[in-house]
Amino acid sequence: MTSHTPDPGLRAVADVAPCVLWAANADGAWLYVNPAWTRLTGQDADAALGVAWLDLVPEAQRQRVRRDYVNGILSAEPFEIRHDLNARDAGAPVSVLMRVHPEFRGDRQVVGFAGSCSLQQAVDHPFRTLVDHAPDIIARLDRGMRHLYVNHAIRDAFGIDPAAAVGKDAAQLGFPEDVACAFADVAQQVFDSGEQRGFDFTVSTMRGTRHFSSRVLPEFDGQGAVSSVLVITYDVTQRMLAQLERDALLIREQAARVQAEAAAQARDQFLSIVSHELRSPLNGIQSWTHVLENRVGGDSPPIARAIAGIKKGVQQQVRMIEDLIDATRVMTGKLRLVKQSFLLRPTIEAAIGNVARDAYERNIDIRTQFPDEDIRLVGSAERIEQIVWNLLTNAIKFSAPGAAVDVEVAVRDREICISVADSGKGIAPEFMPYLFDPFRQADASNTRRAEGLGLGLTLVQRLAELHGGRVTAYSEGENRGAVFTVYLPLAEEAPLARDEGVPRAVQADQGTAIPSLSGIRVLLIDDQREARDSLTELLQEAGAQVMPLESGMRALEYLSVIEKAGVPQVIVSDIAMPGQDGYVTLQQIRQMEKRDPGRFAAPIPAIALTAFGQREDRLKALASGFQVYLAKPANPSELVAIIDMLAKPSRTGAAQARH
Structure with missing residues (x-):
């Protein structure tokens, strides 16, 4: 008999059964209860449908019974509830045991419940047949942990004959020692406390490794002492395997996430290194090309054409580097505007x-x-x-x-x-x-x-x-x-943005005449010799007095001993350098300036000339105290124009001091 489509033949049998049998929908509301309910409680069977059977539970127990009933239904596992009923012809409520079993369709979806309700004093007789054919293992144990009764489900689960199990404990039935001992300990706790306990174990059976969950319930005699315990054991292998699979999936997903994050970090580091290593040589090529153009470019058309080709090649390489890095950041969602x-x-x-x-x-x-x-x-x-x-x-x-x-x-x-x-x-x-x-x-x-x-x-x-x-x-x-x-x-009304970084007037192009840097002292810090030499030649050609140094430490040593008259008016520094990067170098220069205001009347303007070309790099450089950020390879005309602009305040101050 199912809770939705009762079989007429089975219903006819249930109608004459001496014990209370009932069926419920997936929400737990009774759809059928046999006439034995009326004989036990005096309530009409139709009046018990829905949840009206709770009306006969004493008010003091009603909230607890309703909660246990709902929680048991949500678990979709067989469960029992012990409670009292206000029964017919009884001076006091009678103690009953309600057993509830879920019903599943093929996809393990719960479609309803079936159950029984019996007097606890009459468990053995009215329900012996029902218990014998229950799908779960049901056993009764005495204080010696011997089986007084076990149903036929033990044969399906462990290949043990039910009759042969009577009078034996778990160890004598062939269960592993650790399982038998743990089982006896739990049963003894129930005998001592009178409260139910749970117990989970795993054993090897004829069907392979299986996982089980047992509930051990106390059974009381007329004086309220625990006379025996009832053990109901469920096969939870499928549920356990599903949980293990979920756990494994979670572990794999977490490992995959860690690997993906590590790969993303490695990719970002790789792109940063690629950008730096490709841009740095281009900076030397562009600077040397500019030097050649100023010296011999106009005298020989073939040389002028060769120089123009080199400059165009540099521009194409820079654009491809930027496109590659931008595309990677866009596709990985790391480009922010x-x-x-x-x-x-x-x-x-x-x-x-x-x-x-x-x-x-x-x-x-x-x-x-x-x-x-x-x-x-x-x-x-x-x-x-x-x-x-x-x-x-x-x-x-x-x-x-x-x-x-x-x-x-x-x-x-x-x-x-x-x-x-x-x-x-x-x-x-x-x-x-x-x-x-x-x-x-x-x-x-x-x-x-x-x-x-x-x-x-x-x-x-x-x-x-x-x-x-x-x-x-x-x-x-x-x-x-x-x-x-x-x-x-289309934008809503908003104030116009101010240009960031260098003003457009300073962003000189190739057609703009390079200003003279005559008399301007420039401290150039770059660990790459080719870049350092080419920039030194370029700036000296423009008239600057250049002090090229290969590291931040050498720059600090130089500034610590230079006389006031020789203090550089502009610093041009690389960022990525071994030992000490450009950010740390500039911070220590600023601290030196504060400690010695006599030699350093004002902070020396600084230009970050770096092969790290992303917007985040520019923002970090400006936040670290650099006045201007330029990505390698820098436009020579633009670099000279910016140095000229930054040095103007110091030249103006020097001229005023002379007058």
């Missing part, structure tokens, strides 16, 4: 200026169309410039000489639309779904004509998304051009 309000047009014009030389060399005309009113955007001006630069670079690269690239900016439906259109190579329909995938290129063969890593469009898409926008691409096919459109949310 510092968003501020800024005007869009100057940012786009800056991107156009950065590709002007490439466009000129390929005879590409860049045409622009801006709206009449200023457009304000909230985001990172540096990253928006990077988006436009990547789109323009692609458009120029894939356009035929003499063609035009159109840049249009418009506002539609509270969105800013930035379109870059060309009439060049176009995009094949079959490649369109993979257009923004990293490292994917339409022509990846050894004979491809376009250089690059295949990261530019990936960065465009991810950077647009970080600004709350999106990017689309359209092409009618190969050799029919392409249009890329970036959609960004």
Whole structure:
């Protein structure tokens, strides 16, 4: 008989059974109880349905019985409740034992419960047949730990004949010594305390290693003494295996997380080292190239062409390094934007200026169309410039000489639309779904004509998304051009952002005349000889008096003995140096300045010239006391212009002192 669809034949048997039998739904509410309930309690069977049977439990026990009943149902395991009932023809409540067994469907989902309710004094007789065929092992033990009774389930679990078990203890039945001893200890505790206990054990059976859980319950005689104990043992192997699997999964997941975090940290360290090791040699190449350009570049067209090629190669290498690091940080979710309000047009014009030389060399005309009113955007001006630069670079690269690239900016439906259109190579329909995938290129063969890593469009898409926008691409096919459109949310009214770092007026380009550094004393700290020598030559050519040193410790020794008249007016320091990095070096210089104000009238302006090129590195350098941050390879004109700017206050003060 199930709690949902009672079998008519089984129900007919239950109706005439001498003991109380009942069935409940998955919530525990009784759906059926046989007439024996009425004979025991005097309550009509229909009145006991739902939870009305609790009405006959004495009020003092009702809350405890309801709680035990609900908790037992939630456990989905067989359980028992001992309580009293206000029964018919009884001067006092009678003590009963309610047994509850869950019913499962094929997927182990609980669909209901079946149970019995019996007088505790009559356990042996009315329910002997029911207990004999119960799926769980039910046994009664005397004080000598001998079995007075055990049902047939012991044969299925351990291969022990129930009749042969009577009069024997657990050790005599062949259970391992540790299990038998622990079992006897728990049973003795129940005899001594009169309170139920639990006991879990694992044994090897005919079906392999099995896990069991036992509940040991006291049985009282008429004088209230514990005369025997009732042991109900459940096979919990499946539940235990499921828990072990969950634990194993948790351990594997935690190990995988630790490994992933370690791999991410190793990757970040590797990228930082790669960036540093690739940028540092480029700094020497660029500085030496600038020296050569100033000395012999104008006298020989082939040499001038060679120098221009070297400079362009350096720029391409720097861009690829930055794209690789940016793409990795974007794809791992570690790129963060510092968003501020800024005007869009100057940012786009800056991107156009950065590709002007490439466009000129390929005879590409860049045409622009801006709206009449200023457009304000909230985001990172540096990253928006990077988006436009990547789109323009692609458009120029894939356009035929003499063609035009159109840049249009418009506002539609509270969105800013930035379109870059060309009439060049176009995009094949079959490649369109993979257009923004990293490292994917339409022509990846050894004979491809376009250089690059295949990261530019990936960065465009991810950077647009970080600004709350999106990017689309359209092409009618190969050799029919392409249009890329970036959609960004229009900014609300907000104050314009101030430029960070070096003012634009100081950011000199290659076409700006290098100012004279005549009379300016520069302390140069760099552990790499090539970078140190090339920068020394560059600055001396500009007229500076340079003291090149290979470490922070040597710089501190030099500053500790230099006379006031020889104190440098500007410090240019690398960051990553063995023994003592640039941050620590500058901190100790600042402490020296405070201790000796006679020689150091003011803090010496400092420039961080480093191969660590991420935004976080710049913020850390500025927070550590450096006035300016420059990533290697630094533009020589820009470096000289910044030194000139930082040295002006000291030169002005010296001139006033002479007068």
